[in-house]
Amino acid sequence: MASLTPILRPTSCWKTLLRRSRQQKMCIRCLTTFEPPTVPLPPPPRLPSSYPSPFKLSRGIREPINKIKTYPPPPSARNKYPCPLDEWTAMHLKDLDPTGSRTRLFARNNPDVPNAGDILLVTFKNGDPFAGYCISIKRRGVDTAILLRNRMMVTGVEMWVKIYSPNVTAIEVVKRAEKRARRARLYYMRKPKHDRGSVEGEVKEYLKRRRLIRSGALGVKDPTMSAKRPEQAKSGVKAS
């Protein structure tokens, strides 16, 4: 006996068919079938002549629609004096070194500039003079200083001397180094192996010679006195 399925099968398709037709109907319904009659747009109002045409290239810079007003800056001290530190140094050195002799003595372009390794003698306003090997020169404007090393009794002594200090009355070169040092800073002299010891002998000899020159016994002109401009040649050396 044949089953019922072949008879029922067509009916089972009905559901799908119906759904499809319904969907079609919905699609049809969505289609626009009505169109309002086209009304011509009113003519545009009279535009100002300054209004830029979209078809024309605008000439010049176009101003933003709402530009924010800006105010000019007040006069600037920074632009006028961009390096106040240099000016401050120059102004202060005028008081500390009115003749400019110290500056010239330690200027790099001075052929007789003291170098590391030279023996220098510094005289102070109050207190004993100090002599030693110059083992370092620090050039920092007002803070320009030399580091002197000597041996007192059996102890090594070092002293930073600010060359523009009002307490320093004179800086003299006692003896030049025989050979130019290959280093700018001779810190290796702090090691016992390289320590050159006391400069007492050299200073004594220098002072003796200086006394003789000044007294005229040697028949040599005192360079500080015979110079064209003795004030500038002195570089702080006491005349007495």
Add this chain to the structure above:
Amino acid sequence: MATTACHGCLQLPPPFPIPRAAFGLVSKRGIKSISTPRHTRFTRGGEGLPVLQTSITAALERKAYTTPLRTGALGTKKGMSAIYDTETGRRRACTIVQMDRVQVVAHKTRQKHGYYAVQVGSGWKHPSNVTRPLLGHYAEHGVSPKRHLVEFRVRDERGLLDIGEMIGPGWFQEGQYVDAKANSRGMGFAGGMKRHGFKGQPASHGVSLTHRSMGSAGQSQGGGSRVLPGKKMPGRMGGHQVTTQNVKVMKVDEEKGIVVLNGCIPGPDGCVVKLSDAIKKPWPEIPMVTSAAQAVAEPLRETV
């Protein structure tokens, strides 16, 4: 108003509600206290009661003692030099700070912002490099665009210097003390020894490759097996704001725009420095030039 609908139609509610005032009493649901509130020390707004300690008013009052009377100024650290006293021969290290077009830009008021402060700007920035909101801020106050903008708290409205006023080096007197604030030199990522001064480990006695390490970060089981919050460790060092208090003003040059300060101040050369009256010294006795202070007539002085 209540309009009567036509008789034949369905009775609808009136389109506009009748104002309640038209009725004598309207029942309102809710809780209503029968007794008036009594003033206790916990109630607010009582007459003659002290201000609550947790309020903003009380906080400002507490801070008033250390809040400067007048605004500070902005400067740029130019470098260090020295001053010699030509008579005694004494040398003093000094820092040179240059002030460039320092100007009051805006005010912060207690009524509007909750505190009194003066917004101060310095330098100049090309308007094309300034955002429109900020340009509007400058334009509103009639000030040119500024490179740096900072706020200085002041105690009350008498310290509000007028907008547009220039603050030159003459704002500070020679001999007065100031506090200098600046962002310190950035050190990058630094270890414990450099950043916090840890001792590190010995050079020998079996120490291997950990001579500069921080060591232990805490106990194990006895200490909770965790690292306590705030444990000092390696990390970014510097680059944060540092204050140097009580710096003496040695010289003031109005023309060059420089203030010469005694000693050193934080930050590298070229950094922005905030200078204000030292909070740990008596306030300088300078007559105030603000319009609010002129109304008071007498110079602003410390009121304790």
